[in-house]
Amino acid sequence: MRVLYTSLKYLAVVLWSTFVIAPFLWAVSTSFKDFQSVTNGATYIPWVDFEPNLEGWRALWKSPAQGGVDIVEPFFNSVFVTASGSLISIVLGTLAAYALSRFTFKAGFIRNGDITFFFISQRIMPPVVLAIPFFIMLGKFSLLDTLAGLIIVYIVLLMPIAVWIMVDFFNKVPVEIDETALIDGCNPLQAFYKVVLPNSIPGIIVAGMFCMIFGWTDFFFSFILTFTEVQLLPVAIVALNSSITPWWSLSAAALVSVAPLVLVAFIVERYLSKGNLSGALK
Amino acid sequence: MSLIASNLSFKPGNEWHLDNVCFEMSKGQIYTILGRTLAGKTTLLKTLAGLISPDQGTLTLDDRDFGSIPVWKREVAMVYQQFINYPHLSVYENVAFPLKQRRMQSDQIKARVMKALQQVGLDGFENRKIQALSGGQQQRVALARSLVKEASVILLDEPLVNLDYKLREQLREEFRNIFSSEASKDSILIYSSTDPVEAMQLGGQILVMDEGRILQQGTSKEVYENPNCTKVAQITNDPAMNLFEGRVEAGRIILSSEIELELPQHCKRLATGSYIFGMRAAGITLNQTGFPFSVELSEISGSETFLHIRHEMIGVVGLLDSVQNFNTGEVVRVQFDTMQLYVFDQNEQLVSSPYCGLE
Numbered sequence: 001m002r003v004l005y006t007s008l009k010y011l012a013v014v015l016w017s018t019f020v021i022a023p024f025l026w027a028v029s030t031s032f033k034d035f036q037s038v039t040n041g042a043t044y045i046p047w048v049d050f051e052p053n054l055e056g057w058r059a060l061w062k063s064p065a066q067g068g069v070d071i072v073e074p075f076f077n078s079v080f081v082t083a084s085g086s087l088i089s090i091v092l093g094t095l096a097a098y099a100l101s102r103f104t105f106k107a108g109f110i111r112n113g114d115i116t117f118f119f120i121s122q123r124i125m126p127p128v129v130l131a132i133p134f135f136i137m138l139g140k141f142s143l144l145d146t147l148a149g150l151i152i153v154y155i156v157l158l159m160p161i162a163v164w165i166m167v168d169f170f171n172k173v174p175v176e177i178d179e180t181a182l183i184d185g186c187n188p189l190q191a192f193y194k195v196v197l198p199n200s201i202p203g204i205i206v207a208g209m210f211c212m213i214f215g216w217t218d219f220f221f222s223f224i225l226t227f228t229e230v231q232l233l234p235v236a237i238v239a240l241n242s243s244i245t246p247w248w249s250l251s252a253a254a255l256v257s258v259a260p261l262v263l264v265a266f267i268v269e270r271y272l273s274k275g276n277l278s279g280a281l282k
Numbered sequence: 283m284s285l286i287a288s289n290l291s292f293k294p295g296n297e298w299h300l301d302n303v304c305f306e307m308s309k310g311q312i313y314t315i316l317g318r319t320l321a322g323k324t325t326l327l328k329t330l331a332g333l334i335s336p337d338q339g340t341l342t343l344d345d346r347d348f349g350s351i352p353v354w355k356r357e358v359a360m361v362y363q364q365f366i367n368y369p370h371l372s373v374y375e376n377v378a379f380p381l382k383q384r385r386m387q388s389d390q391i392k393a394r395v396m397k398a399l400q401q402v403g404l405d406g407f408e409n410r411k412i413q414a415l416s417g418g419q420q421q422r423v424a425l426a427r428s429l430v431k432e433a434s435v436i437l438l439d440e441p442l443v444n445l446d447y448k449l450r451e452q453l454r455e456e457f458r459n460i461f462s463s464e465a466s467k468d469s470i471l472i473y474s475s476t477d478p479v480e481a482m483q484l485g486g487q488i489l490v491m492d493e494g495r496i497l498q499q500g501t502s503k504e505v506y507e508n509p510n511c512t513k514v515a516q517i518t519n520d521p522a523m524n525l526f527e528g529r530v531e532a533g534r535i536i537l538s539s540e541i542e543l544e545l546p547q548h549c550k551r552l553a554t555g556s557y558i559f560g561m562r563a564a565g566i567t568l569n570q571t572g573f574p575f576s577v578e579l580s581e582i583s584g585s586e587t588f589l590h591i592r593h594e595m596i597g598v599v600g601l602l603d604s605v606q607n608f609n610t611g612e613v614v615r616v617q618f619d620t621m622q623l624y625v626f627d628q629n630e631q632l633v634s635s636p637y638c639g640l641e
Contacts, residue, residue: 176366179333182353183360184427185383190354198370 024258030251031056038247056248060256069249074236075256078216081147081232085154086211090204092155093162098192100163101170102178116167119160127220130156138225145229153221158211165210169203170196205268216261233257283309283344285330285435285470290339292325292494299325300336301494309434310467312486314502315474317517322494323474327437330472332356343434354383356435359428363440365420367412367427373399374408377426398430401460418449429460438473442480458484478518482506490514507637512630515560521588523560523624524598530554535620538594541573546620549634557633560624563588566600569617580608591616 029044032052043049062068096119099105100112122130134153135144143149173196181191197204222232231239237257240250285307292300299322307313315323328334330341332353341349348356359380367376377398381391399405402422412420421441428436441457442450461471461484475481481488481502488505490498490513497517498510509515509523516522528537530552535543537559545552568589575591575598587602591614600616608614625634 174364174366176362176364177368179328179331180360180362180366181368182333183331183356183358184380184431185354187352187354190383195368199368 027251027254030247031249031255033248035248056246056252059246059249060252069236069240069246069253071233071236071253071256074231074233077147077230078233078257079260081150081154081222082212082215084151085158085215086208088151088155089158089162089211090208093159093207094166094197094200094204096159097163097166098170098196100167101173102175116163119163122156122160123164131221131224134221135224144225145227147230149225150222150230150232153225154215154218157218157221158215161210161214162207165207166200166203169200169206173199209264209268212264213261216257283434283468283470285348286340286342287330288340288342290326290329290336290341292329292334292336298322298494300329300339303339303494303496305489305496305499307470307472307487309470312461312471312473312484313489314481314484314486315472315489315491316476316478316481317474317491318476321491321517323476323491324439325494326491327360327439327472327474330435331358331360331437357431357433358435358437359431359433360437361421361424361428361439361441363443365417365424365444367420367423369412371412372408373404373410373412373415373423376412376423377430380427380431394430394432395426398426401429402426403456418445418453421445421453425457425460433469435470435472438471440474440476443476454480454483478520481518488518490517492517508632508635509624510632512558512560512626515624515626515632519562521563521599521601523562524566525558525560525626526596526598527556528559529556535559535623537596541593541596543618543620543623546623546636548636548638549620549623549625552625552634556628558626558628558630560626561598561618561622563599563601565619565622566598567617567619568600568602568614570615572615572617574613575616577608577610577612577614579610580606582607589614 029046030038032046032054033043033050034053034055037043037050046052059068061070061072063070100116103112105112105115134156138144138149138153141149143152177195177199178188178191181195182188186194217234218232219234219238223235223238226232226235233253234257237250237253240246240253287303287305290300290303291298301322303322303326305313315326317323325334329336332349332351336349339349340347343357368379371379374395377395378391381394386394395408396405399408402425404419404422404426407415407419412423415423421444425438425441428438438457442453445453457473471486473484475484485502487499488502489496490505490509492513498505498514505514505518509518512523512525516525526537528535530536530545530549531554533545533550535545535549537543573593575593575596577589578592578597579590581588581590582605585603585605587604587606589600589602589606589608591598591600593616598616622636623634624632624636627633
């Protein structure tokens with residue numbers, strides 16, 4: 001019975017892993033194919049089913065005039081907008097979350113929980129509801145089709161995620177740690193950055209990861225709020241899908257778009273899997 | 283050096299957390315704040331630390347206004363009942379933290395940290411991470427951090443409550459040695475506890491608190507021998523002092539239709555009337571010629587047995603100095619040692635005790 005249970009468990013893991021990894025492997029395989037290999041039916045194994053080549057990858061940094069798809073600029077635009085938006089959201093969101101966790105706010109019927117909900121409500125609304133006001137406001141300030149405009153929009157979209165995660169995290173950090181820091185000679189600001197912040201790194205990393213994922217994968221707002229001057233990677237990749245889709249370059253571009261998130265996930269994995277608060281309060 | 287609190291009051295909602303608290307404390311002394319959970323002990327300690335601003339009242343230290351000094355500039359140290367340390371720092375860095383905040387020189391910091399770690403028996407643990415320590419060791423780190431500051435006021439908020447029994451006994455002894463040492467002779471040590479045994483063992487002065495008020499202050503001997511009211515009598519005894527109502531008539535104490543006791547010598551001058559009588563568990567023993575009580579519960583604790591027994595409206599706990607088993611509902615014969623009898627009036631104030639007689 002135990003052997004059967006273990007076998008079924010491993011079978012389920014293998015099936016799920018295959019389901020998750022298969023599209024990724026398919027994209028890797030396609031990125032090394034050429035027109036012939038893609039259109040001649042399903043082929044799987046390089047050097048056996050098809051002859052691999054790097055044309056799909058070389059096309060990524062060639063201009064359209066040279067027969068390429070040029071995703072270098074959209075890639076770095078995406079890096080800049082996502083990194084800036086995430087960083088500012090984390091800084092502001094962490095400060096807001098600390099205030100919401102530690103201080104009591106009262107304004108009429110509004111309390112801390114209501115303020116936290118107001119932040120989160122930004123993410124509850126369908127994106128299209130926010131698109132028109134964003135479009136009008138950015139237009140008024142001449143920020144449409146600019147990186148700065150996109151960064152502002154991303155801050156609005158990403159900060160609720162940071163606040164939501166960090167409020168929950170700070171609520172789990174015993175307030176006695178802050179109090180001990182005060183007693184040990186820190187003023188409130190020092191207590192925050194010398195004691196609370198270093199112990200909140202796992203929470204900040206988790207919040208940062210989510211901000212980056214949501215920012216990096218956003219298509220809707222980058223599509224609505226940009227035209228010709230600025231293009232982000234998701235829009236650039238979708239633009240490759242035309243009547244003659246270069247599937248090999250599309251696959252390579254898709255892999256490039258996934259790579260930063262995979263890289264970051266590997267780097268911060270140890271923070272995601274365990275907290276750093278054991279020992280603060282046994 | 284003396285710390286004086288005058289009329290400290292704090293009422294954050296509908297209940298008083300501190301109600302007109304007044305006391306005077308001197309350096310080199312241990313003061314134990316003894317009270318049940320929610321008595322206001324932690325609120326009082328946090329007020330002394332500056333973490334809570336009282337609604338009214340003043341705090342002075344050596345005639346200086348202590349209450350208006352911000353917490354990070356006050357000369358206080360505090361150890362919590364949870365083992366609060368900085369998990370991102372090593373043991374050494376934890377203990378050195380308050381000294382670094384004062385911008386002391388590193389050689390001075392090192393000397394003081396090593397001395398404090400030696401005092402709490404953690405020399406050799408400097409480079410360990412907090413997470414790698416046991417609960418008792420973590421609490422020693424917190425204690426070392428409080429000692430290293432050489433603060434004027436050291437606050438210990440039930441520091442042993444989350445430790446297991448053996449470790450609690452061991453650390454309590456070590457605490458007493460540390461506090462009576464040279465290192466803490468210039469400090470006022472304030473220790474809060476719910477455990478009367480712990481308070482008595484620590485010695486020094488006891489302040490008994492309940493519902494935000496200080497009910498009695500005195501040496502542990504004074505408080506033990508002459509609790510000034512029924513609440514103090516219950517708070518300072520474990521198990522709580524037995525209280526039962528009765529009347530004094532014609533030189534006898536009448537507790538029920540079946541139970542009458544001879545007035546002991548220290549109660550001879552009691553006037554006829556109704557009183558509340560008190561007796562510690564140790565004053566109630568089994569005796570074949572005693573009064574019939576039925577067993578409600580028997581609890582074995584170490585080498586002793588606590589016997590919860592009832593006769594009509596009189597429910598009491600007796601202490602037997604041996605391990606014995608009883609069935610619920612079993613009738614036992616009980617004797618009251620009236621030489622240990624306390625008498626309180628209808629306002630629950632002490633009228634007579636075995637130690638002071640009738641005032």
